[in-house]
Amino acid sequence: MHLLRALLIALTLATQATAQDNPGATAQAAADRLRAASTQLEQAKSARDRVKALTATIQAFETGLDAMREGLRLAATRESVLTRQLAARDGEVAELLAVLQTISRAPAPVLMAHPDGPSGAVRSGMLVAELTPALTARANALRRDVEEMTLLRTLQETATDELRTALSGVQDARTSLSQAMADRTNLPKKFTEDPVRTAILISSTETLDAFAGGLSKITTSEALGPLPDITNLKGQLPLPVEGLVLRRAGEADAAGIKRPGVLIATRPRSLVTTPTTATIRYHGPLLDLGNVVILEPQANLLFILTGLDTLYGEIGQVLPAGFPVGLMGGNSDQIDQIVSQGSDGAGNTRSETLYIDVRENNTSVDPLSWFAANKE
Known part of the structure; x- marks a missing residue:
């Protein structure tokens, strides 16, 4: 019975199949992305359009770092599973090896002796022969x-x-981008800001609604015609920042307050770009909202972004799609942080938030009617 029990354990273990992701391949692919981004950075420094090249480089780094985090998380999780599995099977494997060693040392006449006589011995022999492939498979699986x-x-x-x-x-790419933005002076300007009127508007308004409604008062002249209609892109625009929707329009926050915009969870120092060609109607501190960027992609449509730390561009400039408008705040990740996040399986590393409000004809609408996004 001792032998039969051990062999049945071996057969059960051998027939347990589990589908596992390949964390090693995930992490290796992430490492390849990061090395490609490093090569891209060297090329971006000498590119003719340095802003565009550096923007793409930073986004490549951000994607690679995200993939590396996921690879490390999968690796740590898989290692933990394997450790528990091996520890749980130590006793079973030891028992099985002891039985097999006993069989190998026992003389042939003893092996042939069976309480049920010759027929029992034959059945036992057939069982051992049938389970040998399972034992081999189990040994290979353990290895x-x-x-x-x-x-x-x-x-x-x-x-x-x-x-x-x-x-x-x-970090080098972000520094280079800041310098490239300072050097970039050839962006078209749709209008010239009137700083006096801007200051008056800011001081006379108490809400974002009122400020957005009075934006036309901060311009002195319209040098360019209207931008192309982008209605055909509705629902397809990329988010201005790589992140996940933390709170949708109309959802109450922890204090029970409901807002018309969406809140995007992002990583520290993430790059924020314009989702489509747009005019900078305003950027700078506003009320108690911190830095605010207001983009106008077409007449009577505003994209309002709050929560940025670093701002790029000037009021009145027309930015092409995917052009940087700023960086999120927070402290850049350190190696120890990323490794520890992977080791403990932590996934909540998006500590910064970007609030997006969209206004059509001076009325707030659900931003996700314009942007394609997934909720965390």
């Missing part, structure tokens, strides 16, 4: 698990160098 766990640990150790290079690269 693969151990090899995979070793590979995962090596991957997590070597990821540090990739992360150090990437974090340095993305």
Whole structure:
């Protein structure tokens, strides 16, 4: 019975199949992305349109860092699963090995002896023969698990160098972008701001609604014609920042307050871009909202962004689609943070929030009627 129990355990373990993601491949793909972004950074510094090239480079770094975080999270989770599985099976494997060693040392006549006589011995022999492939498969599976766990640990150790290079690269790219934006003076201007009227408007309004409604008062002349109609892009525009929808329009926050816009959770220092060609109607501090950017992609349509830390561009400039308008705040991630987030499975690393309000004909509408986005 002792032998039969051990062999049945082996058969059960051998027939348990589980589908697993490949965290090693995920992390390796992320490392490839980060190395490609580093190469792209070198090319961007000498590109003719440095702003466009650096914008694409920063976005490539952000995508690569996100992928590396996910790869490390999967690797840490998979290693934890393997460790628990191996620890749980230690006793079963030891018992099985002890039985097999007993069988290998027992003399043939003893093996042939069975309480049920020759027929019982034959049945036992058939059972052992039938379970031998299962035992071999189980041994191979255990070996693969151990090899995979070793590979995962090596991957997590070597990821540090990739992360150090990437974090340095993305910071370098952000600095270069700030300089390139300062040097960029050839953007078309649709109008010239009247700073006196702007100051009067700010001081005389108490709400974002009132300010947005009075924007026409801060211009002195319209040098360009209207921008093309983008109604055909409704519902398809990318979010201005890489992130997830934390709160939809009309959803109450922790204080029970409902707002007409959406709140996007982003990572610190994420790049914010204009989702389509648009005029900067306003950017700067406003009321108690911090820095505010108001974009006008077409007449009677405003995209209002609040929560940025660094601002690019000038009021009145017409920005092409995907052009940077600023950076989110917060402290840039450090290597230890990313590694620890992966080790403990933490996924809530989007500590900054960008609020987006959309106004058509001076009336707030659901921003997700214009933007394509997923909720966290």
